[in-house]
Amino acid sequence: MPFQKLKPEIKSIIENENLSIDHRLSQVCEILKENIPYYDWVGFYFKNGDKNELKLRSFAGEPTDHIIIPFGKGICGQVAVSNKNFVVPDVKTQNNYIACSINVKAEIVVPLFLNDENIGQIDIDSHTADPFSKEDEEFLEWVNARVAEVLKV
Known part of the structure; x- marks a missing residue:
């Protein structure tokens, strides 16, 4: 796993105050998608103002x-309500799944706390069945903890 190798690069991007928050989030999405072979779509969703819905802010992929x-719809909407990580090894087994692409086989959503x-989440779709681990x-x-640090300011 390249996770440990990616941490300094991600930290550097997130802490780069010369870039807008959105630019930093987009770069993080790109780095994850390009460096982890089974991360085929990476995005950050955030609570949309006072509405009970999430809005896509940055992503890499199709x-x-x-x-x-x-809130409550799909894997992302369920995480917005549960406040817990949701790992789906096989999206076909989920009744409340919103298909983004016919190629998606698995999904992981991790909430972002401030x-x-x-206040949001990172969402990753994979074209590989059951790729996600602890x-x-x-x-x-x-990653979300680093993002929350820059959202505080």
Whole structure:
């Protein structure tokens, strides 16, 4: 796993105050997609103001129609309500799944907390069946913690 090798690069991007937050988030998505072979789509969704919905802010991969996701809908919407990581080894087994692409076989969504509030999440789709491990979860929690640090300011 390239996780440990990616950490300094991600930290450097996130801490680069010369770039907008959105630019930094997009770069993080690109780095993850390009360096982890089974990360085929990577995106950050955030709570959309006072609405009970998520809005896509940055991503790397194929464009998606799912810019807005209501709380409770799909894997992302369920994480917005549960505040817990959701790893789906096989998306075909999920009744409440929103298909972004016919190629997606697995998905992982990890909530992003700021001041103990779930304000968003990182969402990763994979064209590989059952690729995600505990190491993926821990790494993505680390990424989200770094992102939360720059959102505080």
